[in-house]
Amino acid sequence: MAYRRSALMEERLASNRERILAAARQLIAQGGYREAQIAAVAAEAGMSTGVIYRYFPSKAELFVEVLTAAVGHEIELLKAIAEGSGSAEQRLYAAVESFTRRALSGPNLAYAFIAEPAEPEVDIARIRVRQQLGDVFKTILQQGIKAGEFPAQDLDASAACIVGAYTEALVGPIAPRAERIKDRDRLTRSICEFCVRAVSAPLTAPAAPAKARKR
Amino acid sequence: MAYRRSALMEERLASNRERILAAARQLIAQGGYREAQIAAVAAEAGMSTGVIYRYFPSKAELFVEVLTAAVGHEIELLKAIAEGSGSAEQRLYAAVESFTRRALSGPNLAYAFIAEPAEPEVDIARIRVRQQLGDVFKTILQQGIKAGEFPAQDLDASAACIVGAYTEALVGPIAPRAERIKDRDRLTRSICEFCVRAVSAPLTAPAAPAKARKR
DNA sequence: TTAAGAAGTGAAGTAACATTCATTTCTTGA
């Protein structure tokens, strides 16, 4: 045998892999999935297109990995908050705030991933990831209900609603307006307060459906 | 001249147009945007692919029209509720419930549109449409705050959060579970209550951020 | 230094679709 990977080589390969992931992340953060073709990723990484396939079996799997890594980090942060000190309400506020702040000071792209569509494989990964995000909030809610801070409620639904609420507020029609720091702070606070109110007991009694007026 | 469109012919053409729109709607409701290629739409409508382009300049414009029509209808219904009788809280509940119910008893697909991605042109239309949905809720919120039912809050953010909350709960990970009617009812109620709580004053004081525990 | 084998290259291959267009079929008024 005349060739075996040296430690140095091993390292270089690993670093190449990282560079590809970073390039993909970068492109997606800039222009979304649409802009992140294999050729573009390769160019961004300073490599040929062909080499991408030496490191990743397909475009879909590359993107699944980028997604998983980006959101995995996000989940770690949220979990730390969820398991931290303070009342459930405080932790919920802090968790939403943490995610929102980082998303708004992008290009952090975790949120772009959460909202954007792609190949079926990536879609599946995205759903899993949203589920994981929801699970973090479910934990907080569970504790809050047990402690009597929050009223009894459908945990799955509330968790999904929380994720949906801040995601929409971040990627929806109003987000682009919040370019100035001041607006960002305001938006962050609004979102957090919305979420906290949403899981806390209201002053009034449960609502009964209203009738629509004939138009 | 030996040919001029008769009224009957005019009608037939209009009905063809409708059939194309219906076919596209149908396919999207079934399998999402991905399944709705021009060839498939034509087949579904019982026509040749070429004829689609006699009625619509491009795939994107066809889908924009389908989206606009589907959600336009939805908006009408929501507006009727928003302008109806009852307290703001009741109307908010009713509006969310109305949308949710129809979405869950699909193939109503309005919600599929709201969540799914596509060509840039369709994306733009989708953002506009979400904005419109938000506006309906903004109206209700405005009235509720004025009447002292709801606390002062960021209208744009709250409206966006409401739209995001029920959308996520409808298309996210938990929706597929709600196949049985009973689950659907439960999910609907959970979502509505979440949204109502979210804009109503909580019992507790505004939350302060909590510190994350070192992991 | 050398050659065996790994890594890298990028043009060509392929596939999936939107869109077009030469041809056919249908409608209408005379």
Added chain:
DNA sequence: TCAAGAAATGAATGTTACTTCACTTCTTAA
């Protein structure tokens, strides 16, 4: 019935991007 013009057809074309592969360049151990 007829022919002029509209509408419909669907195979061919064009486009875009992922993926492959024959070939080149680089690494390593002897």
